[in-house]
Amino acid sequence: MTTQRYRTALLSGTALLLLTTTGHAQAPVPAADRQTAATYLSPVVVEAETVEDPYARPAATSRIGRDEIDQFGGQSLDDVLRASPGVFTRDSVQNPGIAVNIRGLEGSGRVNMMIDGVRQNFRFTGHEAQGFAYVDPAFIVGVDINRGAVSGAGGAGALAGTVNFRTIGVSDLISKGRNWGAQATATYGTNGAGWSESVAGAYRFNDTVAIAGGISKRDPRNYKNGDGETVPYTVQDIASGILKLEFTPSADHSLKFGGNIYRNEFYANSYFQDIDSRQFTANYTYTPDSDLIDLRVNAHYNRVRMNYDGALTALSAVGRRIDDTGLGFDISNTSRFRLGPLAVSANYGVEYFHDDVDVRNSTAVPDRGVNASGKNAIGSVFSATTFTYGMADLIVGLRYDRYTLDGQGSVVAENPLGMPAGPYDLDRSAGRLNPKVTLALNPLPWLQPFVTYAEAFRAPTISESLVGGSHPSQAGGPRQSFFPNPFLQPEISKGWEIGANIRKNDVLAKGDRLRFKGNYFYNNIDNYITAEMAGGVHFVNNPGTSVVQGVEVQAAYDAGFAFASLGYTYTHSELPSQVNGFGAQSYLPDHIFSATVGARLFDQRLTLGSRLYAVSKSYVGEVNVAPGTDPHEKGYVTVDLFTNFQMTDNLELGANVTNLFDKSYSPALSTSPGIAGLATGRGRTFLVTAKAKF
Template sequence: MRNTIQAPRGSLSVLAVAIGLALPAQADEVRLADEVLVQASRSNSTVAQSKRSVAVVSRQQLDERQPDTVAQALKYEPNIEIAGGPRGNIQSPVIRGLSGNRVLQLVDGARQNFNAGHRGTYQMDPELLEQIDVIKGPASSLWGSGAIGGVVAQTSRDGRDLLKPGQLFGGYVKQSHGTAADNDKSSAALYGQLGEGLDVLVNGYYRENDDIRLGDGRELADSAERGKGGMLKLGWQLDEHQRLTLSHRRHELDGAVPSNPSAEVGTSSPLIERSLQDDNTVLGYRFDPASPLVDLDVTLYRNDTRVEEWRLAQQQQDSTDYRTHGLNLVNRSQLPWAGLTYGVDWFNDKSEGVRSGANRPVPADGRTEVIGGFVQADLPLAEGWTLSPALRYDRFDTEARNIEGSQRDESEWSKSLALSWQATDWLELIARYDEAFRAPTSEELYTTGTHFSLGPMGSNLFVPNPELRPEKAAQKELIARADFGGVLAANDRLRLSASLFDNDVEDFIEQQVTMDFVNRVFETRYRNVQNAELKGGELALDYDWRELELGLSYGRTRGKDKSDGGALEGIPADKWVASAGYWLLDRQLRLGTRLTHAHGQRRVPAEHGQDYDNYTLLDLGANWYGRGSLEGLELGLVADNLTDRYYRRAFEQLYEPGRNIKLSALYRF
């Protein structure tokens, strides 16, 4: 754990300058304990030890915020925004201006590779999670393809961790309600010890909501949905040094939505009945003997996502099936001269689909196989200095069985280098360089068929492009962290963090539609069309004193096309978040408030045609924990968008929900 010190007079002047320049913060909510592990780091580093820009959302924070989606759980973090609009089934995080399949998603170390146009990719309900942690910026040296914008690692709950000391069996029941969409959710869990070293967790949920009410009082049509799911997780402590876990979870979602849920129903986005079923199985093995050479994690996983769609007006049936199998092996060794983290990853993706009716896109019958290996070292140099180089090699093979001659193989090297300096007990400075790549998906490489009809003139056709190059990123970043004690009072603590980044991304893959009426060329294909530069930074301040918690954060990203200097699509507006929390009744009751201000977004491409207004949101919360005869009872109240602001996020088509009062009651036994 990092030490804090009494702030010397000189450091207070530095602090004053920092506050004057920034007054920002990783702004968060419940203060993150230094010992919390960042699961996405693969090195078992804690928040304080990490040499990357990271954000962690704990179970306690999830209980306090009551998010409906993973993206909503991250929305207060600087330089993390929500993409997709108000419908939860399509929401995903935007990290430093990048989103979608440019952000790698993990659940218990297993890659979630499902990607199909206008369909949600985050299928994990926050009810099943213990923690979410995020690496901001390129991380392919750790995880390979897909981590250009960062990594979102989700860790599921564990039965033995829910048991109280001395408890052999327990459970909980929970009921929650949100007013913006009459959202009702019921969940429950049972957990316990089944025998010597064997533990189990069974949890599940059911939720449904009506159409979402917006800030102007109108309802967003076709935004109602029903969801249910659950998880069975077994843990077996083989001995003091070995643990085996096996989990299976399922998520189901049904509703009538536009074919593009981030838009309203229209001629280009007809109404469909959509049914999604997502199944995931993970087998994990941990071996940590009394040896500095071995700290081993092995993960074997299988994901299967199936989507059934029925176009109501056109009477057309669509089916999509995406399967991923994978294996990860990671070991950590502590040598006299360095700490090493190294391993091998393998995964295989299979995508296939069927679409009925004439003049329809034809999904690729695609296969992709990737194998990679990596090594990262932490090399102590002079007093307080550490050098951390990393190198990874990935090779991928891909083909579409329905397209002759489509087979291709390629390899990529990913590098990173970090130099950290513990300048004093209270100040750490880090400079780092990171590379990342994203291999093209089967949809981007191999989609064929009709994109849309032009009536008597024919149709716009999808043209496959097996020659697509991977997207590549190279980021330079500076990070500063300071940790003070005794700043304004004897037992207080102040933490400051700041980062500056510059991320160059080459060969952006985008869908291009050609409508050449003179030569009668009407086609859609994916191309490498753009080289971009994304730069910006985060500033953070967190202050704790007794029962008081304060935070302030600021995030800023700028994006431009390097060929003409024009603004990029999808870059979030600058965002401030101020938070305050206070514990009452001997820490039995916590009251909190959070103020979010997003600047107006005027940096838009010339052809985009519109700017986005600024907005300010006020959120309130209260959590009460029963004692004595009411032990086990927990009550929660959250008021999101208390002032009922009618607003939308930059580059989103739809407006966000209005005032949403969320109530929850949980009883543990």
């Protein structure tokens, strides 16, 4: 189906759903009968308070709900993630992938990015972050963030934390007591945002079988910055689809299958590219009436393919194809029992993932170039056991990770590592035991201080170990040669964290809620890997120990008629500088602040709010600027507005104004489109959204 036909069909379906919804609207439901988690609330009230509530966990965790994504217009996840404490992204205005940064660490698997628990290990070496996840914001219902070492499933090989993008499913579409549900969303934005539409529906055939699916389309154009200048080659053509199947033969057993297809065409890194991402999941749970068994089994297949279709000039990588096929699974169980006065909850299991990377570097020279083919895998055995005695919780985590790297390469004579010229085989493996211990106290019902010591490690990647080829000459200079380094050692993190949670109700008014989480972290990083320019470009382990430390604060207050939230991050990093162009530097701004305030009027059907976002100057490293030049990027402040009106129980209208004052700026940690002096921050943009649910 062509793009135009795809859009026509999707627009027709969306319009039909909107008309059907408004034509059969139910009577308004009194505010007292509705959940307090109305549209556009702060994250603290998006979901019911469960054990997953970040303000109830003695760890550096955050959750982002769909309402918060809608506050930003639902068009991009970068700004949403950047407003979460301790979290940032590599903002590539041309590449639509998400590259999550936690505490100044990004790329090459330092942060495990997942979609529905599926690892996104697609990577390439170039003028970009070394790792992207491709996901359509239209289908995201929430984002779960863990900062620091993770003891359970998903934490294998992750140095700085995990981020999981959860997509829409049956329970998100079907209300309790019904057997079907659907939603349609249509958004139009100025400043190149254009139209974006999505339709999703679910049907429950009986108590055993249910199905959900959806399609989405968006094709933003080039946008203008705050100076009115066009930021070129920011065009995209996104189409995605999702399918979920659920089988529940009994209350004890549940089996779910999922499929997620994402396609996009864009121009980045000097080439016209297309991305085809396909992932499939199978999830089984067994939860009998037993404190000893709470079994979870998850398996996945994930394939991401990138093609370089052409270029504006005759460049050497035309015809490049990078194909990453990933397979993985995890099995875990939770047992609960007592040992005398101790209440014990033990979660334990195994996880494994394997990636097969197949690269054709160009049509002209398919078997040689900067990106290498190869295989990598990590297997892990893990446990996290909570011992509770009175007001104290002791959480003891232990995981053993083992990695393997397998590939082939070739090296020329006089290389920096002194390797003999010619082909060679890479076959490396190593393992490490990583502990994590947390002590949390609950001296008052609303107060929970905690302290943690944790270790983690990250294995070198195929991209880092087997890089090769050369870069075309610049300004008449010589070609730049790249060399592999099969001797790279894993990065290791060891650190402390101290923090506290506060969950207090009825603070200023009856029924209000105050939530607060604050923490300080201090991490030593050994063997940190960066590019080395001396004698030819290659990746190396930097000697010695580098310190990364900082403070993270998140808070939210909700009184029904009004709400507010804030986030603050201070980061001080002594990590060695990374060369932009062979990867990308990842220093966070020293200070990052965001604040949201809002009110609900007319029986809480109308929500009005504003958000302020501010960052200080950010260090980029002396290696990335000319001698004598200030190695810092300027700070900036932006202001957004948002509103939502619940017209009926089935139809809501929303509006957003981003960069209200048309500020001219370039986002920190952004990738330039190659035009000197061009501010890449999006100028003032208006967005209007209609969403129907029934």
